[in-house]
Amino acid sequence: MMALQATLQHHPLLRATLRSGWRERWSFSGDMLPALRWREGETGGLLPQAEEIDLRREAGLKVYVVQDRSTVDVTFQFHHACCDGAGIDRFTDDLMVHYAGLREFGKSYKFVPTVDPNRLAVRGAYGLSFFRTLKRLPGQLVGLMGAAQFWGRQPIPLLAHQARDRCTKSTKAYPALTSFLLDPSQTLALRKAANHRNVTVHELLVCEFFCALWDWQKLYGQYSERHWTRMMIPINLRDASYRSLPALNYVSSIFLDRRGDQGGDRDQLLKGIRAEMEVIKRFQLRYTFLFVLNILNGMPWALKRSVQQDTCKTSVIFSSAGKTTRRCPLPRRDGFLHVADLVLRDIDGLAPLRPYNCVTMFTLEYANRLKLNLHYDAEFVSEKQSDVLMDLFVAGLNQVADTAGTQL
Template structure:
């Protein structure tokens, strides 16, 4: 593989979206019972990162067009902190992509510890970072002679130069051209509508400092009965759990805005990341193989919950049937043909999404590590919880993420503290959680966990 790689169109957009005021970085928080051992952890982290070259790559800032400089035998940045592990999300700083796109923060308390995986979204997507986390945890456990019941995955870094092609050939491209006509209608709709920010506000200047509280987040951890209730409800209605969660999020956002007497005629837009991997990508190391689709609804649409759910399901099915996840990628390629087009698209002088909603599904379900209830046993530590933070952009002050550890659902809200205070963010997430409990037919319980 070459020591230099061009950025894909998605990576280049994310690179241009990044600035101190709005870092385009993601966070994964892993919470453990027990204390991580430094030597074994650092060895495992170095081995895992070596298997995923994009995480160790850096941007060459002085090239005419930004490009990746690949680094072999380079260890990830690891910061160790000895302090109490609390519900509050550990503080982080701006990640300079010129220095590399991965930083690990390990907090070790008396009997618990946590790992914060901070990564630039241009390096890889959510599924990609969990490939790295999978390897890290398994290697850490193997260093303690833990018996792992699954074969360790093998990856082919030589596939990385093709990561932005999504397995498309010219023949496949022209074959889907008819389907993309549906996507063009969506593009016109995207441009014609002006979605409202969740809360009216003005954007910060790109050169403004990173927020004093960064990242600002809160989380909700549900009991396993909620997941069972969601699955049963989805099966009975012929929809997916993702459809249910998207519906419940629109309901929560509308309730939140109604409490503040904000317009119900305004469009609320959810940006929903979509995985574009195919079977040929099984051996692809961590990378960015993702696009986005957008769901628009007005506040007045939520009063008929059944109709709202049906419309979301039908729209998501239309997107899948017509492969409209590619529409956003194709539109970016069109922008790239115009000099400076992608940079202008990334500026963010208008609201492109009221909120982000990403659902990574079952997490770390194929590690082969021993289980303790819904937790994973990784040598001397037990993984009890995972929280996921997607990045924020101008006028998009809330990013929601869903993921399952075993049969326990967790919802996380990453919020802009300059727009949404911690109290208001907790209120918004509580509205979402209450709606999820209602949908699942499970009453609120003290055993449900708050974080942040």
């Protein structure tokens, strides 16, 4: 608990609440701490049932701990308004360093901060000065073409269903998770397969997940070769100069639209994804989504009306944390972090579900092992259906990894 309290001093948004008024603003209280649930019992079980976080009366972080004689499961539930995947990585790195220091040196331990909370004051500028913004505006014309496509196309949910009202809670267990872990040799084989095709591992995963989704839809009578499947991919906005930012939500998003008939030629599908990613990087289109949101926010009720429309805006979310804990300074053995008297054996993560998203995919790499986490809405997707989708995804990865001589 001491390590958690000390770490939160450097990540103020995780102990802040919203203050209502003409505009909602963050309010920081020195004595505001996240809810903590601690119990003894069997570890390695299902994730704890997530609880609603009301930022107007509590901090945007909840902590659940289950401990037995030799193992501890710690689950962090973050509100996305105050933290994103990269922010979680930075917060947990600091927490582990704090814990290790306190275990070794006790109360005399002096933590050297890795973040600067004062930088939160300029987070809305996204690292763009006036002249840097002007420099990026010509490239955003390409982004506006993409925005026109976004509004001109109507994606469909992966499985036909009526989304719940935003005020209605699911009657099923939440979250519901299906996972698959690749060992180091399998992870290396996948990386070699990506290099062989001159793409990134992320692009390869995106391509194969598109194909798995269409094969999955065919099994349940939901496939249409002419309808759009829209994949939302969160993009981290931090560059090297912004690594000192504390935990916060500092992401934008890009959107990939594909039709089912494009899955017939996997090579062409992958080349198309690679080409689109290159255009996004070249013209800095990671800012387009934010520019459009700012335009809508400047029009009375436009943003609120757009968000509250009862239509499918994205079919699925595909989020990647990359190599987690890669900047953590603690010692490692066989890739596993040693945190004083503890060894960090496994990390899980989930992408949030949005209306009409009945599944989301989250990938991360830890200790040279790639993990695939499928988060599904148990009200619309059964456990068996989620297992089938994961099996199809892994089977597709097996085919591409076979070029490196290793089966998953």
